[in-house]
Amino acid sequence: MTVQDETTGPMTTEAGAPVADNQNSQTAGVGGPVLVQDQHLLEKLAHFNRERIPERIVHARGAGAYGKFTVTADVTKYTRAKFLSEIGKETEVFLRFSTVAGNLGAPDAVRDPRGFALKFYTEEGNYDLVGNNTPVFFIKDAIKFPDFIHTQKRDPYTGSQEADNVWDFWGLSPESTHQVTWLFGDRGIPASYRHMNGYGSHTFQWNNEAGEVFWVKYHFKTDQGIKNLTAEEAEVLAGKDPDSHQRDLRESIERGEYPTWTVQVQIMPAAEAANYRFNPFDLTKVWPHEDYPPIEIGKLELNRNPRNIFAEVEQSIFSPHHFVPGIGPSPDKMLQGRLFAYGDAHRYRVGINADLLPVNEPKAAQARSFGRDGVMYDGRHGGAKNYEPNSFGGPAETGRALWEPASVSGTTEDHPAPAHAEDDDFVQPGNLYRLMSEDEKQRLIDNLAGNIAGVSRDDIAQRAIENFRKADADFGKRLEAAVQALRG
Incomplete structure (x- = not known):
């Protein structure tokens, strides 16, 4: 990115003309009305009115940094992605952290998942890995995403987030029990962005030069150690320093x-997916480590701050459809929806040419497409032909897909996700609860009870409790007693 030198030369208008007076607007005589001919004044006010773009519907509150990814293990038998092709290879990255539900001015230290969106500037184009600090999510089908987010945002009548809406949806969506157990446990409020893990969360396809297919899940384990805040610590910090994570x-x-x-x-x-005990493409489930042990493949380091937050963090865009050769999607229904939704959000929010901005454009590759024009188009293609095929030269298709095809069968209708042997909504949250120490369990119960106690209707509270009881009888029993004590 070319950084303009603002330290020398006279102040100018946007068009480059010198500004004579930046302290006083032009008037008709001393004390008279302001003149419409004062174009410097009008330009400043008009630009100021347009300085903001729509904030993200989710993940609005965020911070970012540049860094590098270094390969530490040979994975060429699993993927042909060039940025993973040899030990020691480095790729520049940009990572944006965020909270999910809060708006742009919300505090950092809140109980909320954290976004973990990573852009690899590879020699084959940009690869975006859009994940969270949890390995699972609240829902498994993108068709439910707008409804879920509406429950986390402000109520259309009260203008506030309402416990009734949150727990009504979660209680009626038992698939959320696993993620809610994560969210109200000790890791629900990270102490900082540095002291939390990141996960790709979804399942993705890797394919090698021979065309063999593997399903993969990504884990980013913090080398700073896991550190979290209690609800009481977070309440104080959020008021004292709303920018704590960014700072x-x-x-x-x-x-x-x-x-x-x-x-x-x-x-x-790939051959093991069909008969695996859990649906490997269900975002509400993890792959237990005893089944598929994580293997180290690299190191991620952040080492450079953005020069301008608006240009490089607010206008950064990430989309899971930004794949490179050797990496592709899976049948995960949440991922499939996000392949459209993320790119479309940025086309609306930043503009059709958002990929031309320095933070978003490829750095180790060159984008060669026939997309043209639109708002903020910079004319970079000159007079080159804007269609394909053509007989005047220019980019042409490669004939090789980025990922391997998947076999499908059956009818086209509104199918639920296929169920595997242990695929109910309560096995994994129950396992998670039973892994906790007694102190961890008590904090989880206290956090949940304090939130559920704010629900106005007994049936909504009881339905929520029953989902945790189905995960573990002790979990439900203790939670019910704690909620009843708080509700009198």
Whole structure:
């Protein structure tokens, strides 16, 4: 990115003309009305009115940094992606962290999942991995996503987030029990962006030069150690320093204390997916590590802060449809919906040419497409032909897909996700609960009870409790007693 030198030369208008007076607007005589001929005044006010773009519907509150990804293991038998082709290879990255439900001005230290969106600037084009700090999510089908987010946002009548809406939806969507158990446990409020893990969350396809297919899940394990806030600590910090996470990330990089993560993947041969005990494409489920142990493949380091937050963080775009050769999607129904939704969100929010902005454009490759014109188009293609095929030269298709085809069968209708042997909504949240120490269980119960107690209707509260009881009898019994104590 070319950074303009603002330290020398006279102040100018947007068009480059010198500004004579930036303190006083032109008037008709001393004390008279302002003149419409004062174009510097009108330009400043008009630009100011347009300085903001629509904030993200979700993940609006965020921070970002540049860094590098370094390969530490040979994975060429699993994928032909060039940025993963040899040990020691480095790829520039940009990582944006965020909360999910809060708006742009919300505090950082809140109980909310954290976005973990990573852009690899590879020599085969940009690869975006859009994940969270949890390995699972609340729902398994993108058709439910707008409804879910509406429950987390402001109520159309009260203008506030309402416990009734949150727990009504979660209670009626038992698939959310696993993620809610994560969210209200100790890791629900990270102490900082540096002290949390990241996950690709979805299942993705890797394919090698021979065309063999593997399903993979990504894990980014923080080398700073996991650190979290209690509900009481977070309440104080959110009021004292709403920018706590952003400030911590920026200042740690300024000090030269570059945060790092150990990158791991779980790898499942494609042939094993059909008979695996859990649906491997269900975003509400994990692959237990005893089934598919994570293997280390690299190191992620953040070492450079953005020069301008609006240009590089607010206008950064990430889309899971940005794949490179050797990596592709899976039948995960949430991922399939996001392949459209993320790109469309940025086309609306930033504009059709958002990919031309410095933070978003490829750095180790050149974009060669026939997309033209639109708002903020910079004319970079000159007079080159804008169609294909043509007989005047220019880019042409390669004939080789980025990922391998998947076999499908059956009828076209509104299918639920296929169920596997242990595919109910309560096995994994129950396992998670039973893994916790007694102190962890008690904090989980306290956090949940404090939130459910704010529900106005007994039936909504009871339905929510019953989902946790189905996960583990002790879980439900203790939660019910805690809620009843708070509700009197």
